[in-house]
Amino acid sequence: MKYLSNTASLELFPESCTGCGMCLEVCPHEVLALSNKKAVIQDRDRCMECGACVNNCPFGALTVDKGVGCAAALIKSMISGGEPSCDCSGGDKKNSCC
């Protein structure tokens, strides 16, 4: 299953890539592949902007506008003006507790 086409904000900077393959390992949707010892975005529409690849690239070769892909969280943040977060069921009380 794929989501909206050409919307994912994933960017790859090949000049910084060393081809270590770490991004391929952590991506849950095989968005990236290795080609000529460099990572390439092979299927952008599968990217869910989770940020795993960006977070684990030691060379800063990837960027993404990471966030929750959740309508309820985004609507809530539009109304309250806060950052979107996925606290849908838990009360704030409980999350601030421990």
Next chain:
Amino acid sequence: MPELKLKVELDWKKEAVSCCECGGPALHPALEWVIGTVMTPVGPVPRISSTLSKTDYWEHFKCRTTAYRDDYRVVPGLYAAGNPDNNSDVLVSANYKYSFDMLRRELKDLNAWILVLDTKGINVWCAAGKGTFGTAELAKRISVAQLNKVVDHRRVIVPQLGAPGVSAFRVKRSAGFDVLYGPVHAKDIPAYIKAGYEATREMRRVKFPLSDRLVLTPMEINPAMKKFPLYAGFILVVFGLAPSGILFRDAFAGGLPFLLLGLVSVLAGALLTPALLPFVPFRSFAIKGWITGLLAISLSTRFILFPGQYNTLLLIFTYLFFPMASSYIALQFTGSTTFTGMSGVKKELRIAIPAYLLFSVVSFILLTMFKLTQWGIL
């Protein structure tokens, strides 16, 4: 050793109580899954059972259907599965007990350590997205558990879905441990370890089969149904309202079909759309929900006694309002899927929200016009 066991459990319960500064019991109170202790150079570590009990499964069911999941936690820290030693693997998990249980039930034939991070009772993937299952917390737990004294190697196995929060090279830098990304599902861990810490392509991919989608639907239906009494009250008032007051007979006779159609639209958005997700055309969840809602409503109006079909205003209202409600509810499912991203949802909302507002206003006007014609004013 019974004395030692008792002491550990007491200390442990003490920690459970003092864990939350505000005093809430964070720990699942019955420690039936702790079956003993394992001695380490830094003290005894609770040994956990790798068999889930009926209680565990019942609690999991409650997590899937109610707010029980909001406070279903284990105390963060080190645990032992089987009889691990200084060479055994360390598996990192979240302190949502459901996640912890999914891991421990796969460790029947393994001797391993489990390092539980404090993710505020949230599962690995969601907590990684928030950053609570993250680099800093992992480094902290490695240090608090004195992992460098418990094991001789310097590696921890982190679930692949922890990667949005954990940065392997930063953990190496700050805690001195190598992060190995294990498979997505705990069930693949034994095979992953056996293969020399190699995950197959299949083990690394997240899918979203029917069973995974269905298990999420109760928590889609519940929040929608919480708003239902408000809707029901409104509909009954609209149909019962007469110049002389509220007529109960009219309220139910006129309102009942619309209450049933309301239920249909909830089920279309919260159950049918997730269930039929790959088969409903278009990638937008708002459109998927609208299509499913439209089909469900047109089928229902054939079978549910529907006096509205003799009234054009109510007919337009029906096809305007209910598919829109399904669409809105289906859009909420983006928060539960394994493949939707923020940019896409934002794009949908930019179009969907103005459309919902417009549809709602027009629906309200249609109902008002219906009442005015009913009273002979229009």
